[in-house]
Each structure stands twice: as structure tokens, then as C-alpha cells.
Amino acid sequence: MNTKFSENFWNTLPELAIAKILSHLSLLDRLNASKVNKTWHAASFRGEVWHQFSFLEDSLNFELLGADYTANICNGKRLNGVLHELTVYIQNCGRHIKEMELNLKHRGSLRLFDQLVSVCHGVICFTLRVDSDILAVDSFKLNLYKFCQGNVQLEVVSVEEVDFKTRNEQLPLSLIHSNRLTQLRMVNSFCSNSLSNLMYLVNLKELALCPNSLNFSLLCHLASKSLRVLHIVANSKTKEFYQEALNDSQWREICRQGPNLRVHCHLGVNHEWTEKDIFLKPNMPVQSLIFCKILLLNYPHLTPLLCNYHNTLETFIDYSMDLGSYSIYSTEEEIQAKERFIIQLVQHSPQLRTLAVKEVISSGASLLIAYTNRHLDELFLLEERIVYANYIDDFELSEEVQSFVRSNCNQKRFSSAMSDLLGREWHPMTRPEYIETILKKYSLFF
Incomplete structure (x- = not known):
């Protein structure tokens, strides 16, 4: 041109x-x-x-100064200049903001938040994450409550790492938000606050809480109204100790009140309770289990628990953002023992549509998984974690299945056979492809 x-x-x-x-x-x-x-x-x-306002302080600093912004002594001056320009626009245009996303790291950005609070009263979607340095400022807490009270049209609220450690204080969301609010995510936030205000949110369809925040009366009430999706989130910032928040009979009652409620577990901590019945109760209506752990899962303990979810479990993801955890050596005996439990999980989960495992797995077991469940929409297997061998000869299988596995477990025919079983083009994934795909789809809370 x-x-x-x-x-x-x-x-x-x-x-x-x-x-x-x-x-x-x-x-x-x-x-x-x-x-x-x-x-x-x-x-x-x-x-x-x-209409859309996204102030992510780290991203903004990176745009300003590149990868070395943390060491640049001019950082504060340049950021302050940007903040000054933004406050002018907020003063004139803040009333038009409908979607607001904030990630506040330093106290200097608080004057921007103060300006947003005073001007913005029509926000529909609000996302907030802050650093501990911000939480120490008394005016921030007051302004956050003021912001929520001044935006009664909120429909979607997501708050992460916002915990003032004030015991039994009311939440900033209340009755005035009950008509519009349909999605609320409180991750590692308001952990010591009273959740009684959430009882008013009768139109809430989706809720995300940390395990220690689960409350029987609250979930019973909301499930009997509109709540259909419950995310239970434990990530690296989540309080380590877990004591049984809900027993199995309570989960049974919650399901009776809301038979359409489904639970999605996002577990990014290495603690044993994530794989035991202190947490995974038989009557939990678990639809997805997403593990992001450095350690390998304890399938002998886990698989029998997961078999309780045969009517609801659709997604099982086990991955790690630490690539070192994919380098663990496995003997033939260990592979056989682990993949037996993985196959058992698939056999007892007819609703399963998405599966990812970070275990070393044989091509024979992979073929049997696809043969057992041909409705898998997504089967994520790392190319480097596949052993081209048939370790399933001792399974009680028909001669037809055994013959199919034996004929196709070699590297040359494996991908083609898997594609035939799943009814679509399929291939084992390279490490970059695997990590990128998993992170894009399943790392929402990690």
C-alpha cells in the first residue's frame, strides 16, 4: 500500500x-x-x-519497559505518568465501563482504584486480584466495599487473593446484588468472613470457593435455587490444612436440594487430602477433576473413590506446570500397576469425555482406553510418556479386543488405530503442544 x-x-x-x-x-x-x-x-x-477496562499492573510494566522492568529505576516515574493519563480518562469516561479487570501490585495504583470507585457505577463484570502490599492499606478495604455497594448491576464477580483476615465480618456483596449476580468466584478471599450474605444471592448459577469455605447451609440453600456449578479451588495460595468441611450425608442432602448441581474440583496443591475421602465424598456430584500437582497421583487410593462418580464424571485431567515431574522413571511393573487403575477409572466412568494423565502409559493400555470409551472428545497423551508395548495380556478381555491391541500397539500403527477408535484424527502430543493446550483450557485457577 x-x-x-x-x-x-x-x-x-x-x-x-x-x-x-x-x-x-x-x-x-x-x-x-x-x-x-x-x-x-x-x-x-x-x-x-x-466499555472494557483491564488494568494488569505486571502486564502494563512489561509493555512499558520489557522483561527487565523490575530492575529499571525509571519504572515508577513512567508508570506514574500512565496512571495520571488514565485518571483523566476515568474521570471523563469511567461511567461507561462495563467490564473491569484489575490486578493491583503497588500502592501507587491505589489512586487509580479510588478514581474508579468514585466514577464507575454501571460495572457488570468485575475481576480483582491484589498483592499483600495493597491489602495493608485501610482505605483499600473501605473503597472495595464502597465499589460493590455502588455497583448493583454486577452479574459476574471474580476476586482472588483478597483476604483482610477480619473474622465474621460481612461480605461486600449483599441483598442489593441478588437480582443480577449470577457468577461469583472467591478464591483465597474473605476466608474469615461470614458467608451469610451469600444466602441472598438466589439467582447465582456459578460459585467458586476454596475447600475450607464450603458451608452446608449455604450450599443447600443456593442449590435449591439457581446454583448449578460449584468450583472447589485449591492452589498454591490456599491454606494448607484441610479439615472435613462437609460429610457424605451433607453432600447427599445438597444433591437432594439441587439435583442438577455439578462440582468441578481444581486441585493444585500436593497435599494428600486432595486424593482421599476426607475430601472426595461418594455423594459429591463431581463432573470434573483437574489435578495440577508435581507429585504423581496415588491411583490405588484415588481410583476407587472416583468410581463413585460414574454418573457424573466427564473430565479427568492430571498435569503439572513443572516439566520435571514428567521425567520420573517408571519400571515395567510400575507402569502395569498404574495403568490398571487408569483403565479401571475409564471403565467405570461412562460419561467421561476428557482425559489427560501424566503417567507413563503403554500403547496397549491407551488402545484399550479408546476401545472402552469411544466417546472421548479429548485424550491428551504425551508422546514421550508412551511406551510402545502391550502390558494388558492378563486383563480379562475378549479375543477380539486382545487381537486388536496386539496388532496395533506398535509405533507404526498406533496413531492410526487410535484415530479409527475415536472417530477423528488423533496423535500423541509433543511437550510444547501438550502444555500449551492444557494450560489454555484447564489452568483457570492456577
């Missing part, structure tokens, strides 16, 4: 078109683009530019 024509094209765009372009840019890019000329500057003050 001719350079002069290109320049004229961008300079003559109408404000509405410019505003649409600006709305898709990051905050820093919006500020930079607003300086192109007077038309772009004027367009940057249109309300539609600011």
Missing part, C-alpha cells in the same frame, strides 16, 4: 471507526494511539472505547 495513501486513510477515519479500533487495544496502546492527531484524541473520549 502507498505510504501516503495509508497515512491519509488513517487520518480521515470517522470518530466512530476510530473508537471501535481503540476499544480493542490495551490501555497503553489506547493512550499512545490517542496522540496520533486531534481526531484520534477526540475519539479516545467516546464511551464505547471504555
Whole structure:
């Protein structure tokens, strides 16, 4: 394209078109683009530019200074300049913000939050994560409560690492949010607060809590209303000790009150309770189990518990973001013992649609898994964790199945046979492909 024509094209765009372009840019890019000329500057003050406001302090610093921003002594000055520009836009356009995402790291960004609280009263989706340095400021807590009380149209709220350690204090969400709020995620947040205010949220469809925050009366009540999705989250910031929050009879009653409730467990801690019946109760309506642990799972303990979820379990993911945990050596006997339990899990989970394991597994066992459940939409197996061998000769299988496995467990025919069984193109995944796919889909809370 001719350079002069290109320049004229961008300079003559109408404000509405410019505003649409600006709305898709990051905050820093919006500020930079607003300086192109007077038309772009004027367009940057249109309300539609600011429907979505995402202030992620680490990302912003990275955009400003690159990978070495933490060591750059100019960091504070440049960030303060950006904050000043943003406060001008918030003062003029903050009332148009509908979706707000904040990740606050340093006290200098608190004046931005103060400005947002005073101006923004029409927020629908609110996401907040803060550093401990922010939590120590008394005014932040007051402003957070003020923000929630001033935004009665909130429909989606996600709060992480916000815990003021104030025992039995009421939550900032209450009766005034009951008509609109449908999704609430409180991860490692308000851990000592009273959850009684959540009783008002009768239109809540999705709730995320940490294990120690599970409350029988609350879940019974919400399940009898609109609650259909319960995320139970334990990640690296979650309180380590777990004591039984709900017993099996309580889970049975919760299911009686809300037969359509489904539980999704996101377990990113290495503690043993995540694989034992102190947590995994038979009557929990578990639909997905996502393990993100450095250690290998204890399948002899875990598989019998998971067989209780044969009517509900659709997703079982076991992965680790520490690549070292995939390098653990396994003998033939160990592989046989582990994959027997994995096969048992698949055989007792007819609803299973997604499976990922980080164990070393034989091609024979993989074929049997696909043969047993041909409805698997996603089967994630690492190429480097597959041993091309048949270790399942001692299984009680029909001659047809045994013959199929024996004929196709070699490396040359394996992927093609798996594709035939699953009814789609399938292949073992390389490590980068595996990690990228798993992280994109299943690392929401980790």
C-alpha cells in the first residue's frame, strides 16, 4: 500500500471507526494511539472505547519497559505518568465501563482504584486480584466495599487473593446484588468472613470457593435455587490444612436440594487430602477433576473413590506446570500397576469425555482406553510418556479386543488405530503442544 495513501486513510477515519479500533487495544496502546492527531484524541473520549477496562499492573510494566522492568529505576516515574493519563480518562469516561479487570501490585495504583470507585457505577463484570502490599492499606478495604455497594448491576464477580483476615465480618456483596449476580468466584478471599450474605444471592448459577469455605447451609440453600456449578479451588495460595468441611450425608442432602448441581474440583496443591475421602465424598456430584500437582497421583487410593462418580464424571485431567515431574522413571511393573487403575477409572466412568494423565502409559493400555470409551472428545497423551508395548495380556478381555491391541500397539500403527477408535484424527502430543493446550483450557485457577 502507498505510504501516503495509508497515512491519509488513517487520518480521515470517522470518530466512530476510530473508537471501535481503540476499544480493542490495551490501555497503553489506547493512550499512545490517542496522540496520533486531534481526531484520534477526540475519539479516545467516546464511551464505547471504555466499555472494557483491564488494568494488569505486571502486564502494563512489561509493555512499558520489557522483561527487565523490575530492575529499571525509571519504572515508577513512567508508570506514574500512565496512571495520571488514565485518571483523566476515568474521570471523563469511567461511567461507561462495563467490564473491569484489575490486578493491583503497588500502592501507587491505589489512586487509580479510588478514581474508579468514585466514577464507575454501571460495572457488570468485575475481576480483582491484589498483592499483600495493597491489602495493608485501610482505605483499600473501605473503597472495595464502597465499589460493590455502588455497583448493583454486577452479574459476574471474580476476586482472588483478597483476604483482610477480619473474622465474621460481612461480605461486600449483599441483598442489593441478588437480582443480577449470577457468577461469583472467591478464591483465597474473605476466608474469615461470614458467608451469610451469600444466602441472598438466589439467582447465582456459578460459585467458586476454596475447600475450607464450603458451608452446608449455604450450599443447600443456593442449590435449591439457581446454583448449578460449584468450583472447589485449591492452589498454591490456599491454606494448607484441610479439615472435613462437609460429610457424605451433607453432600447427599445438597444433591437432594439441587439435583442438577455439578462440582468441578481444581486441585493444585500436593497435599494428600486432595486424593482421599476426607475430601472426595461418594455423594459429591463431581463432573470434573483437574489435578495440577508435581507429585504423581496415588491411583490405588484415588481410583476407587472416583468410581463413585460414574454418573457424573466427564473430565479427568492430571498435569503439572513443572516439566520435571514428567521425567520420573517408571519400571515395567510400575507402569502395569498404574495403568490398571487408569483403565479401571475409564471403565467405570461412562460419561467421561476428557482425559489427560501424566503417567507413563503403554500403547496397549491407551488402545484399550479408546476401545472402552469411544466417546472421548479429548485424550491428551504425551508422546514421550508412551511406551510402545502391550502390558494388558492378563486383563480379562475378549479375543477380539486382545487381537486388536496386539496388532496395533506398535509405533507404526498406533496413531492410526487410535484415530479409527475415536472417530477423528488423533496423535500423541509433543511437550510444547501438550502444555500449551492444557494450560489454555484447564489452568483457570492456577
